[in-house]
Structures are given as C-alpha cells and as structure tokens.
Amino acid sequence: MKYLSVLLGTGLLLVAASGGMADDEKGEGKGKETPSLALASLPAPVQATLKAQSAGGRIKRIEKEIEDGTTQYVAAIKVKGRQFEAEVGEDGTLLGTEEPMKFKDLPAPVQKTITDKLAGRKLKEVEKRTEKGKVFYEFEIEGVKGETAVAVDGTIMPGEDERSEKR
Numbered sequence: 001m002k003y004l005s006v007l008l009g010t011g012l013l014l015v016a017a018s019g020g021m022a023d024d025e026k027g028e029g030k031g032k033e034t035p036s037l038a039l040a041s042l043p044a045p046v047q048a049t050l051k052a053q054s055a056g057g058r059i060k061r062i063e064k065e066i067e068d069g070t071t072q073y074v075a076a077i078k079v080k081g082r083q084f085e086a087e088v089g090e091d092g093t094l095l096g097t098e099e100p101m102k103f104k105d106l107p108a109p110v111q112k113t114i115t116d117k118l119a120g121r122k123l124k125e126v127e128k129r130t131e132k133g134k135v136f137y138e139f140e141i142e143g144v145k146g147e148t149a150v151a152v153d154g155t156i157m158p159g160e161d162e163r164s165e166k167r
Contacts, residue, residue: 037062037073045092046073053077053086053094096131109154110137117141117148117156 039047039059050059050073057079065072072095073088084099103111103123114123117139124140129149136157138147149157 034063036060037064042073043090043092046088046090049088049092049094050075050077050086053088053097054079056080057082096129099128101126101128101137106137107152107154110150110152113150113154113156114139 039050039062042050042062050062053075054077057077059075059077060083061076063074065074071090073090075086075088077084077086082099084097086097087095089095103114103126106114106126114126114137118141121144122142124142126137126139129136129138135152137150137152139150140147151157
C-alpha cells in the first residue's frame with residue numbers, strides 16, 4: 001500500500017511538473033523566456049526585413065507576438081556594438097525599432113525636457129523609438145509608473161505625459 005501511495009504521489013508530481021513546463025514553453029511561466037524562433041522558419045517578407053535590419057551584424061533572438069490581434073515578430077539585433085529591437089509585421093513591414101540610449105547621447109532639446117520632468121528624481125531608462133518613420137524618445141522616471149514620449153525637438157508628445165503621471 002505504501003508503494004502504491006508513493007507511486008501515485010510521484011505520478012501526480014510528474015503531471016504537475018509537466019503542466020508547469022508546458023506553460024513555460026508558451027512563455028506563461030514565471031521567469032522563463034519563450035524559445036527564440038529560427039529566421040528560416042519565418043515568412044519570407046519578415047526574413048527579408050530582418051536581414052536588412054541586421055546587415056553587418058547578427059540577430060540575437062526572434063519572438064512572435066500578437067498585439068491587438070495582429071501578428072508581429074520582434075528581433076533583438078546587434079550591429080557594430082549597437083543593440084536594438086526591430087518589430088516587423090507578417091507582411092514584412094518594419095513597424096518600429098527600440099534602442100536603449102545614454103542620456104549624454106540624446107539631442108539637447110530632449111535632454112532639457114527630460115531634465116525638467118525629472119525635477120530631482122532619477123531617470124530609470126530612455127529609449128530611442130521609431131514608428132512609422134517617426135523618431136521619438138521614451139523615458140521612465142524611477143518611482144513613476146509609465147513612460148513619457150518626447151519628440152526630437154523636445155516637445156512632449158500629446159497624450160503621453162498625462163498617461164505616465166496618472167499611473
């Protein structure tokens with residue numbers, strides 16, 4: 001009887017563990033990343049765009065995401081020391097890029113706006129973003145939820161500032 005109890009208990013643990021692994025493989029488990037996709041497994045237009053974006057460098061990771069019901073591929077790319085992410089639609093359209101930036105490398109008007117918004121608080125992170133051909137910068141302040149978007153000329157983009165301050 002003890003043997004049967006141990007056997008059943010072990011079986012239940014295995015079933016529970018395998019269920020947890022299945023969630024992890026889907027990216028739903030805690031602390032686990034979804035496996036990177038192979039470039040060759042992607043639609044041809046996506047492959048072409050990612051090859052163009054990574055010319056002279058390498059693609060470190062590719063993930064498939066569904067955002068607002070639309071499939072897109074997000075690739076972490078490194079080219080000549082520059083690291084960024086490229087977001088590509090199923091049809092091969094470059095939807096946008098994100099690149100971590102150092103404060104000192106930002107345009108002067110963007111630096112001024114961020115400094116004014118910090119008001120003595122600490123800058124958590126800043127990224128250069130490109131969407132639909134438009135370049136802007138997003139930053140986060142430690143202790144403040146959300147992000148604030150700033151245009152290249154230093155103006156806060158409509159709707160962005162209010163979102164970050166209210167959270």
